[in-house]
Amino acid sequence: MSVPVTIRDVARLAGVSPSTVSRAISLPEMVNATTRARVAAAVEQLGYEPNRAARGLITGRTGTIGLVVPDLANPFFASLTKAIQARARRHDVAVFVADTDEDPGAEAGLVRALSKQVDGIVLCSPRASDDDLAAFAADTTVVLVNRAAAGIPGVTYDNEDGMRQAVAHLVALGHRRIAWVGGPASSWSTQHRGLGLRNATEELHAVLVPVGNFAPTYEGGMAAADQVIATGATAVVAYNDLVAIGLLARLHSRGISVPGELSVVGVDDIAMSGMAHPALTTIRLPKQEAGWIAVELLLALLDNPDSQQGASGTRSELHGELIVRASTGPVPVPDRQP
């Protein structure tokens, strides 16, 4: 709309050549303090802003990163997105957001399309196979969140540890039979949470009863509830908070008291969980930190591509923290009367 002001306009006003203006902006040390000041004044006066497309054309960098998430409507990913875009902006980097709508098939296409327009991509909780991920990483710089894959840097949560905390809590309350409502089978988190639960229950002499894979949503939890009840477990760990809250809703309508008859544990600690009835015991995953780290990691990689080869040091593991709320309580006393 307004008049586009170019580097030549600035150069003319400052009485220098365009290349000097360019240097004054990108490599200030390489330019005389006096001229630098003159250029700065001209930039100020004209409100000059370098054209990123033109710069990108020559530097090969767009100043943009891509973000691919399974579902923005899931508060966990909304928080992550918020953190990522905030951190990126600090570095004057813009963020393209793409939502796969939990469709694994859409992932590859989106990554492919994005990769042409960005310097690198943050891929959150991808459902793609390791081979596909490797192909993505060959195409562009990729940082994974919530997923580990050989040779690709990323930030993950220590799911095993989180599940151990959950099981320890439940066992301390007297529970010995614990149901597990998994998320999508292709989800790395599902696999590792399942594994962590298996190990922890074994160590602590409890019995784990997996009830299958469900959509990582409120509806998924509703769908799982009746099977959970049928297991006869006195406690259940859900794939995430959304599923746990769905569980809560269905249990309520089935007349099952929580935690009176069944204790429920989620994972994520989305804001909603504190508001649920009863409030949800959960494993709080640091979402902001994950987003921040992912951005820093990606930008570092872009500035120093070699480091990607440096086998290690490019994966961060964050720890979850058990948040005990009203949805877990002592194991119900078995009825002694026949």
Added chain:
Amino acid sequence: MSVPVTIRDVARLAGVSPSTVSRAISLPEMVNATTRARVAAAVEQLGYEPNRAARGLITGRTGTIGLVVPDLANPFFASLTKAIQARARRHDVAVFVADTDEDPGAEAGLVRALSKQVDGIVLCSPRASDDDLAAFAADTTVVLVNRAAAGIPGVTYDNEDGMRQAVAHLVALGHRRIAWVGGPASSWSTQHRGLGLRNATEELHAVLVPVGNFAPTYEGGMAAADQVIATGATAVVAYNDLVAIGLLARLHSRGISVPGELSVVGVDDIAMSGMAHPALTTIRLPKQEAGWIAVELLLALLDNPDSQQGASGTRSELHGELIVRASTGPVPVPDRQP
């Protein structure tokens, strides 16, 4: 990472000039079917993808739009964002997302920064003044969501009508004294919902008791609850569902029964509302449609800049729909015993 393939590579392989390749892609009708096929084959074989920065440099279009929202963690905006990016992708347009974190001061800076990098901006629920908005619109093509401003196209909800539905519902249940918990004072929605409530209560012979302005969040609702109780109202309309759910939580801990002693109505119908206890009666605002319309409007404006001048026709108004759930019920019978 992979070898960048340019239009010249394609041209060489197809045995034509770069401009023919360019035309075959952008203006297919202008090129012979045979050569077009040859070019297509070469593009396919090489996996050519036009460099958007280069194209943008000359066309002046980036193929990108900006989206500015107050808070991605608010499910209402998450839904909107989801809809907008999905619709934009259909048009092969990428979306930059920026979150102001409910900081009105950040708005101008973000819009300013974005406007250099995008073809146009979708501004959701801006808190800026009309003058600031006009300044933004002078700088770049802007479409407003959830806000009306003279001369700037946009999509809004008919807040007056929504509030009328809410009041009619409450009055039918016997309520005559209705509290109103407003959102940020600078919010257009707050103003128009307040206005709608004032009109509707007047028409229907009820009394409206505004209790002030609060943050549009769960915490805002918690903060407002005690003042709502103090009004002696038998029903309350909250700025949005998040506030209503915060209200619900505080009322619960104060031992006030909903809807036994107080009926609660929200606005938005975020997913969480159906899951609340009691489930929240609310005005459902069509979020997807708003996002879709905003994108279509913006892209239409970009394709035909003149239409922006065409005073009218560039504002859409959507209607909300009352969703009755458990949080509203008959007015409590006044205690007859002294």
Added chain:
DNA sequence: TTGAAAGCGCTAACAA
């Protein structure tokens, strides 16, 4: 420390 010149990948006049 600065300027001149070349060119990033693409599109748009203009010729042919």
Added chain:
DNA sequence: TTGTTAGCGCTTTCAA
């Protein structure tokens, strides 16, 4: 219908 030419706004050699 196609090719040639110029140039979008910027950075970056290379010379001065």
